[in-house]
Amino acid sequence: MITIIAKILKALNSETDPAQIGLAVSFSLIAGLTPTLSLHNLVVLFLVLILRVNISIFIVGTGIFSGLSYLLDPVFHRIGLGLLTAGPLEGLWTSFYNLPLLRIERFNNSIVMGSLLFSLALFVPAFIFSMFIVRKYREHILDRVRKTRIMQMIMASRIYSAYQAVSGWGGNI
Amino acid sequence: MNRWIRWQGLVAFLGVTISICLIWALFVDPVIKRIIEKTGTKIVGARVELEKADLSLFPIGLTLFGLQVTDPDEPMKNAVEIGRIAGTVDSLQLLRRKVIVNEMSVEGVRLGTQRVRSGAISKKTEKGGIEKKKDSIPGLSMMKMPDIQDILGKENLQTVQLVQSIRTDIEGGKELWTKNIAGLPGKEKIDGYRKRIEVLKGAKGSSKNIGDIGGILGSAGEAQTLYKDIQADLELLQKSQKGLNVTLANFKDQIAKIEKAPQEDVRRLSEKYGFSAHGLANMSRFFIEPGITAWVDRGLYWKARLEPLVERAGEKKGNAEVIKPLRAKGSDVRFKEKEPLPDFLIRVAKVSVQLPMGDFSGVVKNITPDQNILGQPLLFAFSGEKLSGVRSVRLDGAINRVSPGSPEDSINLRLEGYKVQTKSISQDSSLPLTLEKGDADLELKAALSKGFIDATVAVQLKGVRFSAGGADAQSGFGKAISSALSGVSTVGVKARITGPTDNYQMQISSNLDDILKDAVGSIIKDQVAQFENKLRAAISDKVSGPLQEAKGSLGGFEGLGGEVESRISQLTGIQGGGVQKQSQLGGFQLPFKLPVR
Numbered sequence: 001m002i003t004i005i006a007k008i009l010k011a012l013n014s015e016t017d018p019a020q021i022g023l024a025v026s027f028s029l030i031a032g033l034t035p036t037l038s039l040h041n042l043v044v045l046f047l048v049l050i051l052r053v054n055i056s057i058f059i060v061g062t063g064i065f066s067g068l069s070y071l072l073d074p075v076f077h078r079i080g081l082g083l084l085t086a087g088p089l090e091g092l093w094t095s096f097y098n099l100p101l102l103r104i105e106r107f108n109n110s111i112v113m114g115s116l117l118f119s120l121a122l123f124v125p126a127f128i129f130s131m132f133i134v135r136k137y138r139e140h141i142l143d144r145v146r147k148t149r150i151m152q153m154i155m156a157s158r159i160y161s162a163y164q165a166v167s168g169w170g171g172n173i
Numbered sequence: 174m175n176r177w178i179r180w181q182g183l184v185a186f187l188g189v190t191i192s193i194c195l196i197w198a199l200f201v202d203p204v205i206k207r208i209i210e211k212t213g214t215k216i217v218g219a220r221v222e223l224e225k226a227d228l229s230l231f232p233i234g235l236t237l238f239g240l241q242v243t244d245p246d247e248p249m250k251n252a253v254e255i256g257r258i259a260g261t262v263d264s265l266q267l268l269r270r271k272v273i274v275n276e277m278s279v280e281g282v283r284l285g286t287q288r289v290r291s292g293a294i295s296k297k298t299e300k301g302g303i304e305k306k307k308d309s310i311p312g313l314s315m316m317k318m319p320d321i322q323d324i325l326g327k328e329n330l331q332t333v334q335l336v337q338s339i340r341t342d343i344e345g346g347k348e349l350w351t352k353n354i355a356g357l358p359g360k361e362k363i364d365g366y367r368k369r370i371e372v373l374k375g376a377k378g379s380s381k382n383i384g385d386i387g388g389i390l391g392s393a394g395e396a397q398t399l400y401k402d403i404q405a406d407l408e409l410l411q412k413s414q415k416g417l418n419v420t421l422a423n424f425k426d427q428i429a430k431i432e433k434a435p436q437e438d439v440r441r442l443s444e445k446y447g448f449s450a451h452g453l454a455n456m457s458r459f460f461i462e463p464g465i466t467a468w469v470d471r472g473l474y475w476k477a478r479l480e481p482l483v484e485r486a487g488e489k490k491g492n493a494e495v496i497k498p499l500r501a502k503g504s505d506v507r508f509k510e511k512e513p514l515p516d517f518l519i520r521v522a523k524v525s526v527q528l529p530m531g532d533f534s535g536v537v538k539n540i541t542p543d544q545n546i547l548g549q550p551l552l553f554a555f556s557g558e559k560l561s562g563v564r565s566v567r568l569d570g571a572i573n574r575v576s577p578g579s580p581e582d583s584i585n586l587r588l589e590g591y592k593v594q595t596k597s598i599s600q601d602s603s604l605p606l607t608l609e610k611g612d613a614d615l616e617l618k619a620a621l622s623k624g625f626i627d628a629t630v631a632v633q634l635k636g637v638r639f640s641a642g643g644a645d646a647q648s649g650f651g652k653a654i655s656s657a658l659s660g661v662s663t664v665g666v667k668a669r670i671t672g673p674t675d676n677y678q679m680q681i682s683s684n685l686d687d688i689l690k691d692a693v694g695s696i697i698k699d700q701v702a703q704f705e706n707k708l709r710a711a712i713s714d715k716v717s718g719p720l721q722e723a724k725g726s727l728g729g730f731e732g733l734g735g736e737v738e739s740r741i742s743q744l745t746g747i748q749g750g751g752v753q754k755q756s757q758l759g760g761f762q763l764p765f766k767l768p769v770r
Binding site: 035042045046048049050051052073076077080081084085087090093094097098100103104106108109110111112114 | 176177178179180182183185186189190268269270490491492493495502503504505506507508509510511
């Protein structure tokens, strides 16, 4: 746990590319908001591992968005049901329904459809917003944070020791 | 390229995927067990437990061991316990998210087994369901004559209420009429008329001169006015007299009705305390109906519980259908398929039921919640031959939801040579009756369509022997019943059950009806007559005093009537003797008296 917290701090404070952090937030949005046992989450996992995405941010983000998804399920149900029962899209859904791969994906479930479309719609905005926040943080807040009493205490703690150990790895994990 | 691609991630992905598969393989059995227990408990309303689930991958199949389904009405019993359920799943269809089991075997099915611990999940099931009122044998309660004074003390008698009501009405009426009569022309006014007559007579005497025409005409005019005044008062008094007489007649009529009212109280209380010959004509109903009702209610209960397994409530939206999945969140939308198949289907389940009388086996076909897609109803057929205590038994039927809007279910049961042994047919503690033995043939045909049941049950019992116990078996009614039943060797029962499932009606006929009626009919009639006579006498005693008082208070009305009559007489006398309608000629008397109206 301490190591993960240390990695988060490292991810935020190190030279890790803001785009890699932003991508991790965007992928965690999909993995967290949509039902965990879905086929698309296997694809997300593959992309997170194959691309240089910050895994620590992805894990923490997935946890946060999973919690949020319980609150948003009624919204996802409405969005999904609206789309799945929309007359003009019926032909498209019918052809999808007859494809085994998409049946396994359970696209015809209102919550799967609603949450997937919702998270895909927010994918790019979340990516851009996260990059913006990380840059601003490093430019304006990082130095002041380092000087705060809390940060001083943290730097004297075991977490910071772990952080130093991690930063010794030097990679962009 | 390498700035964005992490090739070692591929290895990590494979590692993670294999790990997930391994974890799934390790934990899938407990997960399936948990899902079955949770979903089953939700459907049944009592604990469903599974000993073990075993998922095999090559070929894909599932085997369940030790399934116990608690009876919600008796949490310490299992409604059904199944030793083993095994079936293989069509792998290709699984890729379409369709669980198709071509053949399943269900072995070691046992009914009503004891549980080690309670399977209740709520207070309702812990209590063992709603307690049903137990009726007593018709007529038996009549053998103990209740205390009549005790009944009269507890009950509100209609007769007493009527007497109280009429007394209040009479008092009110008297008060009203006393006020009315006080406002009518009385002594003062009558005396006034007399004075006016005297004055007129004086004026007439002083106008003897034939030339005093003005005086004569003036007297005539006054006489005419006086006559009209008296006539108006007379009419008012006569009208009041008429109204008073009507009121009096009404009260007398009501009192006459009250005198007959005890009969209505006697009838009501006789029925309430069970002293009625009604029901004797169909006494067998008491012995037979509870058993059939329990069967029907139990069947309907389980049908309602298992409904989600044979029908899914869907809502059509265009060509798509929105359905609520049994477990997953949200709603599933189904679209038109090239090769339509239900999401879940067990084509054939071979079931072996272990009953105390022996093994009973059969098949259940087309188990699916999507019969409308399959186009075939669920069918079941079971049979058993030469079982212990039963020569043969056949059970078949269908649960048809092919057209979800027109559900039709049917069940047929034929039982031959069923040896009945020590079957209690009356739980009444004072006269418990037991069917000691008998050979039964039973035929049941039931159909359930759109919430309406139509069923017939025919039972033929041969070589029967009844026994009666309890305190009442040796005397009067109980003795008559047990004696009548001891001579019975054959019993035939026919029952017809019709109507909505939540309020069905049952008609039962049996040769026991005549036997029992003949045996106890005269005893019951004597008891009813005794009870009614005692009750009638007691009610009459209770109301006779107040009723006499009410009659007495009518005398007050007669006094008022006399007063009005006296005033009418006086006015009629004045009008007839002293005042004649004056002609325009004055001084000339008319040759006749004016009629008194």
